[in-house]
Amino acid sequence: MKRLTSLVGMILCLVLAASTAWAGYTSYDLDRANRMRDRSEYFEARRLYSAIANDYYASDNIRRQASYFVGFCSVRLSEPRNAINDFRxxxxxxxxxxxxxLVPDALYVxxxxxxxxxxxxxxxxCYRDCINRFxxxxxxxxxxxxxxxxxxxDDPYPHHYSMDFVSDSIDAGKTTQKLSGSDPFDGFQMDLQQEKVDQLKEKFEALHAQP
Structure with missing residues (x-):
């Protein structure tokens, strides 16, 4: 009986150790995904962002950023339906x-x-919701x-006074405030040629195929 009790105790200890060994994704992992995104490695970045966003051991702030950039990557991969699902x-x-x-960012995108x-x-x-709330x-x-x-x-939403500093600084030839960098449409237009998207996906899967 004592031997059985000891065995059960050892099993419980192993289960507890296994459950606490994984501390969750950290800012280091988020930075890795960000570097992939900066290199336009959107498939790889999206995979890591998605893993982080779905890890409930990670902090709320890290999961929030990762979840947003899943959608960002889907836009850059010209996958509008995936992007819609991601941002929703x-x-x-x-x-x-x-x-x-990142909520106003997501509503706009x-x-x-x-x-x-x-x-x-x-x-x-989406636009009206963003304007009314922010x-x-x-x-x-x-x-x-x-x-x-x-x-x-018809423009029911006239220019807001908070943006006046941008136009004033442009007129004065001064440096304007740097934008957030979270807009995937900034300088980008979706290429909806599915053949190109499929080729990129096949290339990614081939690179990461198991030996």
Missing amino acids: RFLRDFDTGYNTV LGRTYETVNEVERARS PSGEFSQKCRERLRIVGGH
Whole structure:
């Protein structure tokens, strides 16, 4: 009986050790994914971002950033439907309380992605939501600009005073504030030629195939 008790105790200790050995992804792993993204290695980066975002041992801040950049990578891979799902998942999981980091970014990018697949009314809804909730800042201004493009000549959201410093500094020839860098559409347009996307995916899978 004592031997059985000792054996059970050893098993419980091993199970406990195994469950606590994995401390979760850290900022180091997030930095690795960011470096991949900076090198335009979007398949690899998305895989790591996704793993981090789904790791509940990781901190909320790290998971939030990783979840957002899953969608960023899907945009850069010209996968609009995946990007829509990614950003909707981000908003579902992280637009839940006082912490709104990356929420206006996600609303804007989701709207842009809806435009890409010709779901203009959903795009307008995202833009209006961003403007109503976050009336100042880079992404609310971008949403106003998109509404002027997709919404005709009527502009229910006039230029906000918070963006005046940008135009003033441009007129004065001064250096403007650096933008966030979280907009995947900045200087980029989706290439919806599926053949090219499939070729990139096959290349990635071949590089990482098991020997």
